Amino acid sequence: MRYFRLIFGLLLLLPAALSAADHVSVIKREVGKCAVAWQRNDYEKVLGYLPPRVIQQRGGRAATLREIKEQFAQARDLGAERLEALPGRIAPPKQVGSWLTSLIPLTAILHSAHLDLTQETHVLALSSDQGKKWFFVLLYEISQAELNAWFPEFKGKIVVPQDPLPKIELVY
Secondary structure, X not given: OHHHHHHHHHHHHHHHHHHHHHHHXXXXXXXXXXXXXXXXXXXXXXXXXXXXXXXXXXXXXXXXXXXXXHHHHHHHHOOOOEEEEEEOOOOOOEEEOOEEEEEEEEEEEEEOOOEEEEEEEEEXXXXXXXXXXXXXXXXXXXXXXXXXXXXXXXOOOOOOOOOOOOEEEEOO
């Protein structure tokens, strides 16, 4: 009888486990597409991966697009030739308010002629429709107060990790 209960319990949990695995594979695919958009300087595509709430609170679509373009231009002016974005292991999503969320470690590498700058940070994956569409918030230089202003429902539930200092490597 005890084995029957154990098997029955496992069968009840199986759909949730399969759903989480499916969400992780979708997030992995989408975060890969977003990383490629960043690497190709595809500003419109990058904008499409930002949550509408973030775009609105940054002054709207035009202002956010202008800000993204300015950040890329600054990087080029400082000698950045290529950006590499490497997402780490994706945690199974958890429900926070009306959002599915997953915190993803990210390694960003700016390559230039004579040095590589590596920054470890995180991306917050968000879905308001149970995983059909995913948005991403790069948490580099985002404060806890800023994230909580964008998403008050995350207060006390999602903590913005502290980023370590960047690493600089000379290359020849």
